[in-house]
Amino acid sequence: MSTYKLKFLPHQSVGVIAVPFSGGQKREGVDHGPVKIVEFGLLDQLKELGWSVHFDGHRDYTQLRPTSDPPVGKLLNTRYVSAVTESVAASVQAQLEKGSLALTLGGDHSVALGTFSGTARVYPDAALIWIDAHADINTPDTTDSGNIHGCPVSFLLGIAGHVEELGWVKPCLTPDRLVYIGLRDVDAGEKKILKEHGIKAFSMHEVDKYGINKVVEMAINHVSPGGSRPIHLSFDVDALDPSVAPSTGTPVRGGLTFREGHYICEAVHETGCLVAMDLMEVNPTLEDDESVFQTVTIGCSLVRCALGETLL
Ligand SMILES: NC(=[NH2+])NCCC[C@H](N)C(=O)O
């Protein structure tokens, strides 16, 4: 059944890091994502695929919440986000150092500050494939919302400017190692940043124009030509159309279909280069039970596809 072939990893083992955190944005409930995904049986599903699964359990990150966390410029919950993501970076690093693949279940997308930083400590030349309706590349200056889940990429690139409270985040990504798929709700300031830095981005327009297979091929060739770089896949479930993944905090219509989402994960698996994956922004408190079921189910199947499940 399993088609394991991951060339940077010595054995078929995955470390699962659950991050029940919602401080990167204002809607409650996204912190319940990991519990639901694990309850739904993802860990057993991965075992069935032939993976040995290491899971530390659901850590209580609320212990890291500072008593006072006033806005830093426009940024909200800065110290809280900083403490949680610094801890996540260490967890991801530890899994990768053991030779395991690091799978992080969010939580909002600010958590990727931690996940990719952790990946870059072990694989300094890692590529980042960001699947999202949003670019999440606002800087403290360009953000309208003050939500840090809209900013992680600018910090990873080192273009956010200095924010003392997030001082632990070191620039660890370069524009040539970053690629987006699925964009359709990009702020004006973000569009400018993407252009200025020559960042490769395939919006839904390109998905319509070229088809998902061509887009994924171009994306992978851009960041990991010939399978030369390890890949970190950061999947925001809102990249998918709200008709297939409704339970998420910032849904945007006109998104990836069920198959397009899975195709991306299957193709990334086929590279053999995957070392880390994030599944972010599943909010099981939004919409009705059927919507939650759909969203959690699709989250699990995306992860399985990235970890080698095939249709035949
Ligand atoms: N991870 C996400 N869902 N991000 C949504 C970001 C929306 C908007 N661009 C902002 O900066 O607030």
Ligand SMILES: [Mn+2]
């Ligand atoms: Mn998003």
Ligand SMILES: [Mn+2]
């Ligand atoms: Mn996102």
